[in-house]
Amino acid sequence: MMNNFQYAFKLKFNVCDIINDKWQRPFIQDLFFVKNYDNVTDWQNIVNEKFLDLCNKKLPIYRIMVFNKPRVWCSTDAHIDPGVPFALNVIFNDSNAKMQWLQPISTIPKPVSYTTANTPYQNYHDGELNLMHEECLQDDVWIVRTDVPHRIKIGDTARTCVSLRFTTQVKDWDQAYNLFRELDWI
Numbered sequence: 001m002m003n004n005f006q007y008a009f010k011l012k013f014n015v016c017d018i019i020n021d022k023w024q025r026p027f028i029q030d031l032f033f034v035k036n037y038d039n040v041t042d043w044q045n046i047v048n049e050k051f052l053d054l055c056n057k058k059l060p061i062y063r064i065m066v067f068n069k070p071r072v073w074c075s076t077d078a079h080i081d082p083g084v085p086f087a088l089n090v091i092f093n094d095s096n097a098k099m100q101w102l103q104p105i106s107t108i109p110k111p112v113s114y115t116t117a118n119t120p121y122q123n124y125h126d127g128e129l130n131l132m133h134e135e136c137l138q139d140d141v142w143i144v145r146t147d148v149p150h151r152i153k154i155g156d157t158a159r160t161c162v163s164l165r166f167t168t169q170v171k172d173w174d175q176a177y178n179l180f181r182e183l184d185w186i
């Protein structure tokens with residue numbers, strides 16, 4: 001049984017083991033955006049051939065999301081990704097931003113909303129949550145828990161996160177941890 005208080009695990013990969021050298025890092029653009037990439041042609045631009053091959057064999061990708069936070073941008077809202085217990089995040093240029101995981105004060109579930117890319121999320125405002133855990137995810141590769149409210153708290157640098165989502169039978173964070181142990185990626 002894993003530690004229930006652990007919300008992120010660093011993987012045995014480095015950023016350069018996963019990301020294509022030629023991919024243009026977007027954090028030089030001082031602009032907030034989230035982009036979804038749902039097809040292999042786009043994935044090939046972002047992720048290198050070796051890692052894409054490994055995923056095809058072990059853990060198929062179904063979506064890559066790119067989050068880009070400009071220097072001065074900060075959000076105090078958090079969200080749950082319903083039905084998505086984990087994400088594999090490759091983080092660039094994150095000198096002091098923190099990922100936080102929070103506990104809803106109320107047990108009443110939040111309604112599900114949809115992003116412009118039609119992905120579901122449940123949004124929480126600052127006063128509806130208590131902080132459970134926070135972690136500095138430096139320029140590295142992590143699996144992070146996404147089925148409890150989470151957010152990125154202000155840093156004064158721009159930050160880019162490439163978030164890989166996979167086709168798996170994994171139902172919860174515990175199973176996600178076990179899968180990555182079996183893969184020997186943690």
Ligand SMILES: [Fe+2]
Pocket residue numbers: 079080081146150
């Ligand atoms: Fe999320």
